[in-house]
Amino acid sequence: MNGFHWLSLPSTLLAIWMASQAVAQQPWYGDAASPLEGRLLEEMAEGRLERFSLLEAGLIASGVDCPVELSQYVDRFTTVTYQAFLSSDSVATDAAIQADELLQRLHRLVLIGDYDPFCTEIDRTLATGTFNCVTSTILFQYLARLHGLTVTTIGQPDHVFCRIPGYPPITIETTSPQGRIEGEFDRTGRGHWGSHGSLSPDVSTDERVLTDVQLIAKIYYNRAVVLLKADAHAAALPWLLRATGLDPDDTLARNNLLACLNNWALEETRSEDFLEALRLLEQGKAIAPDYEAFTHNAIYVYLRWAEHLAAQQRLPEALQVLDEARQQHPTVSLFDRARTSLTELGVDDHLTIQPARSR
Structure with a gap:
């Protein structure tokens, strides 16, 4: 979904935020793979x-x-x-x-x-x-x-x-x-x-x-690690949510959860699904507001999105993306520079920052 056509930008970004908040607030055990696992997760959620x-x-x-x-x-x-x-x-x-x-x-x-x-x-x-x-x-x-x-x-x-x-x-x-x-x-x-x-x-x-519950969490974590090695971020995410939900003190699992969301967002950016990329970054920020890569890459996604629209001769929408990005990140001067560059020169690759991939 690369353009607006039937949605104004502010309502689109509001939808992104609402979707990310809904995911963040949904119980991590709410998407059980089977009724049997559902009963187990509900029990383990109580420790x-x-x-x-x-x-x-x-x-x-x-x-x-x-x-x-x-x-x-x-x-x-x-x-x-x-x-x-x-x-x-x-x-x-x-x-x-x-x-x-x-x-x-x-x-x-x-x-x-x-x-x-x-x-x-x-x-x-x-x-x-x-x-x-x-x-x-x-x-x-x-x-x-x-x-x-x-x-x-x-x-x-x-x-x-x-x-x-x-x-x-x-x-x-x-x-x-x-x-x-x-x-x-x-x-x-x-x-x-x-x-x-x-x-x-x-x-x-x-x-x-x-505890036994924390030990079981290691199974979910290890299943996720296998998938992350294959860059299967979407498949790994449910297991990471289980692992961190069962054992919030597992720093390694939490770090991999944040990296999964961040790197998945970069994948979606490369695929030019900028809305999904921003949704994933917002979901990550709801979990860890201080994780710097989420903010850095949100800026990167906005710039890439604007460049993509401008390259398709959709300059008004590109400028709207930059205006909304500036509202979301008022201290970032790069959006003003990008707006001027696109207005006066067309697409300018020099303004694109490098993404921050998690390791």
Whole structure:
């Protein structure tokens, strides 16, 4: 939608603002992919899991939308792991030894594939044995609870793992069958896989205890990351909204949400859908008013829009865009210069600023 034809500019911009506000105010859990996910999201929006187990929640967040299929996955996992313990002679009561046995059995029976940082769906892990730190941590946590072992989930930027409380605490790197680390976590990262599939040379000390809901949020976040790598911003946005809605303290997810909206707006600008670009930037500003790229790129979009209209010999509409842009950004002198340039010289490429792409 590149021109006005049937809408005046002020009402068009008002529509943009109203649309962005409506999206920003809509509950992030309001666009569930299935009735099953809808029930899960409504429950997790209150910060708890009661009707669903951690494994069930992980499967639903991974995309399982059929109750029968959900039950089959849970029953299969429970049966396989439980039978292994029935055939075991172990009577270990020490938490560390029990955690070792659980982890080794999990890798021998379920996590039989390769580590893959992009394998973030629990159903895929159960079907193929391929896993990442999120899927292995969810399965280990669920298995530990089945056997009465109290385990805490720990989150770092780009990584999750488990810890058994105590003095000293025992860290469980769930991506390895030999993942028990006595005492404090090895902060050099040696022997520990980061979420990008390589040994982390410098692991951040920024740790926090994660609730079950925050752990499930990692599934949504990782699903979004896969899509963002393919520049599939529209598909990634719902997962990022879920991730940040479930875990508002996840700085990495929030930064990627803002980057998604910003970079998607630049895509729409390149496609000459300037209205959609401005709507996305307004949606972003409603979430993070101080995110500078949104304001910078709004200026960029207005200038590109005006140039586009002028190039189509639609100078009155181009000038109207600049006038409205000046009202939105009264301290930006560039719009006055662009207005003069277009009026006197026609299209002037020298006034176009460079867009600010988020990384």
